[in-house]
């Protein structure tokens with residue numbers, strides 16, 4: 001290659017919340033790093049990170065029942081505690097960025113919105129009671145309320161209770177620690193700061209087409225300038241594939257050994273969005289119910305107050321859908337062309353072992369508008385069809401990976417796949433998603449920059465930005481309380 005090939009230390013693919021967070025952390029930790037970022041769309045946060053493409057729930061396990069499964073008669077809160085600790089880390093970084101003028105006024109991207117879990121029937125009411133006891137005893141979840149009293153529940157969520165027939169027990173928990181988050185606004189804020197303060201200028205309308213090993217052990221990245229129809233090559237010491245649904249294809253292009261056996265399964269989403277302002281004004285919470293039997297965890301029905309561009313909104317969903325695209329603005333060939341010799345067994349294995357999911361998706365896709373309104377009425381009994389309209393949400397690509405017993409299995413979490421020499425990493429999967437973006441970025445830095453993460457300079461900067469990093473907040477309740485108070489003050493959230 002000629003000397004004219006532009007060189008950088010870090011090259012990031014995608015302008016979603018993940019790349020924005022990784023780039024922000026890296027430049028704060030080492031302002032001398034040469035960072036380049038490429039995005040195929042003409043704008044930032046155009047895919048999953050866009051406010052209208054995800055539910056905007058600051059996932060902290062306050063209301064999501066799937067994080068507290070019942071195992072052998074006891075409620076297992078391990079996953080819930082992990083999700084909560086990770087969200088505290090996100091709030092710490094966002095609060096620090098606001099305090100230091102790197103993110104705009106917090107109301108533009110995060111608001112306090114109570115998180116509620118709502119169940120019906122004797123069995124689920126009993127489950128919720130025990131879940132409340134188990135979580136309530138944990139310092140990070142203190143203050144969570146529980147009620148089975150209809151009058152109290154009507155005060156908490158009138159739309160959910162009014163019009164309900166008296167057909168058995170109902171129960172709910174409520175936490176005032178809950179938030180609604182505009183992850184798109186955070187992404188745009190971080191990228192604007194990178195441009196303003198760090199001179200990192202994202203290349204929009206630039207699609208990364210190929211990632212190949214360079215002679216010096218780094219990477220040669222082929223990029224198509226979509227507005228000029230021009231191909232360019234860049235060289236980078238480290239590449240982050242934060243391309244959301246586009247990451248899997250690029251990971252395969254890199255031909256690293258560690259990519260073998262990985263596949264993806266796309267699940268799209270649809271919302272019902274309320275267009276009647278009087279109805280919107282009567283709900284001020286995120287209410288999560290129980291997923292239907294056979295439904296994947298990301299299809300838990302919920303009724304959400306949202307704040308988008310300063311406007312209060314109300315949405316219900318998500319309804320799962322199926323499309324062979326890996327990105328909302330992707331190609332219908334994404335799924336078929338992701339099949340390769342080295343992941344064929346895994347894809348077949350995952351398909352064979354997830355027939356109930358396939359059936360569930362088929363049912364969901366073929367639903368009419370009227371049957372979606374019926375689903376809404378299970379949570380909002382008096383809902384009127386004319387108040388709601390259907391909107392398409394973002395696209396998720398669930399991870400398929402090798403499994404010794406079943407050939408391949410479908411995963412619902414996120415996974416960092418990195419090259420043995422740590423010079424390239426990709427983020428696959430989508431859950432719990434953007435809420436944990438800061439912890440995911442820190443995990444990635446630990447994997448790929450292990451020595452620098454151990455250096456005194458990086459440690460002290462991390463301590464300044466994210467004081468709870470590398471601490472166990474669960475085991476240090478006094479510290480956890482103090483850090484939460486600081487984050488909530490900085491982010492102008494309700495006092496904890």
Ligand SMILES: Cc1cc2nc3c(=O)[nH]c(=O)nc-3n(C[C@H](O)[C@H](O)[C@H](O)COP(=O)(O)OP(=O)(O)OC[C@H]3O[C@@H](n4cnc5c(N)ncnc54)[C@H](O)[C@@H]3O)c2cc1C
Nearest residue numbers: 014016017018040048049055057208244246269433434435
């Ligand atoms: C329906 C739904 C609901 C969700 N709800 C929540 C929620 O309530 N809370 C939560 O925390 N998370 C939620 N999530 C998950 C969350 O939205 C994602 O985890 C997060 O936005 C992923 O960010 P990202 O930066 O990895 O990907 P993205 O935001 O998708 O960004 C990837 C970017 O890479 C670009 N790109 C792709 N290929 C290329 C290429 N070859 N060259 C250049 N650019 C490329 C894309 O255009 C895109 O802009 C939800 C997701 C969905 C779909």
